Amino acid sequence: MIDVSDQDGLRSVTLSRPEKANSLTTAMLTDLVEVFEGSHRVRALILTGAGAKVFSAGADLEEAHGGLATSPLWEQASGALAALPCLTIAALNGTLAGGAFGMALACDIRLSVPHAKFFYPVAKLGFLPQPSDPARLSALIGPARTKLILLAAEKLSADEALSFGLVDRICTPDDLLPVARDLASASLNGDPFTLHKIKAMIP
Numbered sequence: 001m002i003d004v005s006d007q008d009g010l011r012s013v014t015l016s017r018p019e020k021a022n023s024l025t026t027a028m029l030t031d032l033v034e035v036f037e038g039s040h041r042v043r044a045l046i047l048t049g050a051g052a053k054v055f056s057a058g059a060d061l062e063e064a065h066g067g068l069a070t071s072p073l074w075e076q077a078s079g080a081l082a083a084l085p086c087l088t089i090a091a092l093n094g095t096l097a098g099g100a101f102g103m104a105l106a107c108d109i110r111l112s113v114p115h116a117k118f119f120y121p122v123a124k125l126g127f128l129p130q131p132s133d134p135a136r137l138s139a140l141i142g143p144a145r146t147k148l149i150l151l152a153a154e155k156l157s158a159d160e161a162l163s164f165g166l167v168d169r170i171c172t173p174d175d176l177l178p179v180a181r182d183l184a185s186a187s188l189n190g191d192p193f194t195l196h197k198i199k200a201m202i203p
Contacts, residue, residue, distance in 0.1 A: 002031040003050075009043030009188050010181065015100075018051030023060040024100065029073040032103070036080035043192060044184035045084060047103060048091040052173060055090075055116070058098020069099070074130045078102035082132070085196040087187040091180040092116055093173065101129075105136040108199070111180055112158045112167040119155040141165050 003014040013035055015022040024032075039045055049055040059068045081088060081103055090107040095117040104110055122129050129150055138146040141164040148154045161167045171179045187195055 001025070001028050002035060004035055006042065010184055011039055011042040011045045013045065013047045014050055015048070015056050016050040018049075018054070020060065021054040021057035021095075022049045022051065022100075023057045024068075025060045025063055026068055026071065026073065029068075029071070029077055032077045033073060033080055036077060036084065039084055039086070042084075042086055044087045044089070044187040045081075046089045046091055046177070046180045046184065047081070047107060048177065048180075049093045052094065053115075054094040055092045055096045055104070056098075056100035057095070058100050069125070069127050074099045074102055075132060078106040078130060078132060082106035082136075085199060086192075087184060087195070087199070089180045089183060091176050092167065093176060095119075097121075099130065101137075102133050105133055105140070109169075109183060110167040111169050111171050111176060111183075112161060113173050113176055114158050114170055116158045116161070117155050118149075118158075118161045118166060119153065120149050121153045123151050123153045137166075 001017045003016045005012045017023065088107040090104040090110045092104060092110060092112040094113060096104055097119050098121065101120045120129065134146060134150060137149065145164050156164065156166065158167065158170050162170055169179065
């Protein structure tokens with residue numbers, strides 16, 4: 001349910017469970033950790049989801065009640081993604097919810113389709129967010145807007161997410177992956193050592 005394809009230094013990772021809103025199971029998160037930890041030699045990485053409506057609804061509902069919602073695998077996956085020296089792009093093909101926020105926040109660039117919604121309802125569900133998510137979110141959109149999402153449980157439209165700085169560009173569904181690949185082109189054609197050094201210089 002995690003599809004990985006490699007072409008000329010570009011790794012594409014797709015959450016492929018569209019019949020369940022790309023909700024993540026323990027097995028899928030374990031696979032994602034392995035994929036991200038094994039991606040240090042790729043030139044660029046694009047993370048996206050299958051289907052036309054949802055990037056990921058977060059934790060699989062049945063497994064969430066069994067403890068997945070608080071599993072350390074979420075932090076391991078986002079941490080492994082954030083640690084990559086290459087350019088990472090989240091191509092959000094639809095709504096981003098719950099624990100899936102961590103991986104999107106861990107990417108360098110976030111693209112979104114116009115119909116996507118963004119919400120992280122930990123306050124309603126009684127869970128803490130992933131440990132690194134509040135700081136990453138606050139660095140992008142500021143502390144007050146972070147509280148709007150995490151404490152007030154507000155759901156953002158794609159336009160609001162763009163105005164907040166949560167996403168960097170809105171693309172039509174047909175343009176989403178081509179734009180992501182175009183943004184990755186400099187990393188695919190440039191000197192990896194220099195590009196990795198540039199990324200390391202950016203807080």
